[in-house]
Amino acid sequence: MDVAVVTVGDELLAGRTTNTNAAWLGERLADRGVRVERATTVPDRVGDIARVVNEYRAEYDAVIVTGGLGPTHDDVTMDGVAAAVGRPLEPHDDALAWLAENGGYSREDLTDGTGTLPAGSRALHNTEGVAPGAVLENIYVLPGVPREMKTMFEAIAPEFDGVETHRAVVVADEPESALLDRLADLRSEFDVSVGSYPGESVRVTIESSDPEIVEAAAEWLEQRVESPA
Template identity: 70%
Template structure:
């Protein structure tokens, strides 16, 4: 299964808010064997949300959209998703019922709080107000981290893939000097290798067979310079 993540918010693009949602979602999905192929941030603009969601839902098994839910003027994510799928918004009675159970009177709710794309499956916001939604392969979650995490947990079982295993080897050599060993370990074992330079070079080995990954990492440790 492959997934694209779309985070919505002018404050993210301006650097005023750290995009922890994308990192957390990527970690959760990777642990479930799901391949995260794209992480994209778009402004609070209906046309941008619609364009990106429409493009990604055609390319990936699922799209997760976070942020911009609610009834205020800049909460336009539901409108953008509805536009991407060619449908309108309507007040969802089930979502309103949940809110009433949580102590919110319909009369006191701001207009638009429970508006979802027509045909969407509502997702209850257990720690906030604005509901989420699932429509076709698009999952719409809140931007508030606590709300997003709780809501994702309610649909996490709908995301699965091939389990991958990972080992890290730290080499005390320049990255350019390691190219021959990186090539060799790829040729000897069914693993992918990522190289991340810094004070030392972290070599990340990944594969679908745990024993192969462990053996490849052991071989690589024997063939690079390391500080014990």
């Protein structure tokens, strides 16, 4: 399963808010064997949201959009998703009924726009806040508040599944450039994905769906690199 993550918010682009949602979703999806192929941040503009979501929904198995839910002037994510699929926004009876039953909010209590979702959506109820999320075709729309986003994602996590990836890390106390031949030999010897990340030492990651191959590849490399003291 290949997924794209789209985070929405001017404050993310300006650096006023750290984009922890993308990192958390990437880790949780990877844990489920799902490949995150894109992680894109867009401003609070309907056209930008619609363009990116429309492109990604055609290219990937699912698109997860976070941020910009609610009734304020810059909460335009639902507008953008609706535009991406060519559907109108309308009051969602299930979302409004859930808010009335579980939050004690009548329609008159809610700010205009709360509970308004693209036509044909499945509502995702927000147990940590007010603004509901939505599922439309292969698009999942979640809140931007991290606590709300995480809780809502966990409720739909079983809908994201893939082949479990096993991983090992080998640390080499050598320059990355000195390792190139051995990393090439590692790829030739074993059917694994290899990444190298330099710092004070070089971290080499080895990944595969087969844990025995990962273990064997890690042992092979450990015997051929200088380990930190």
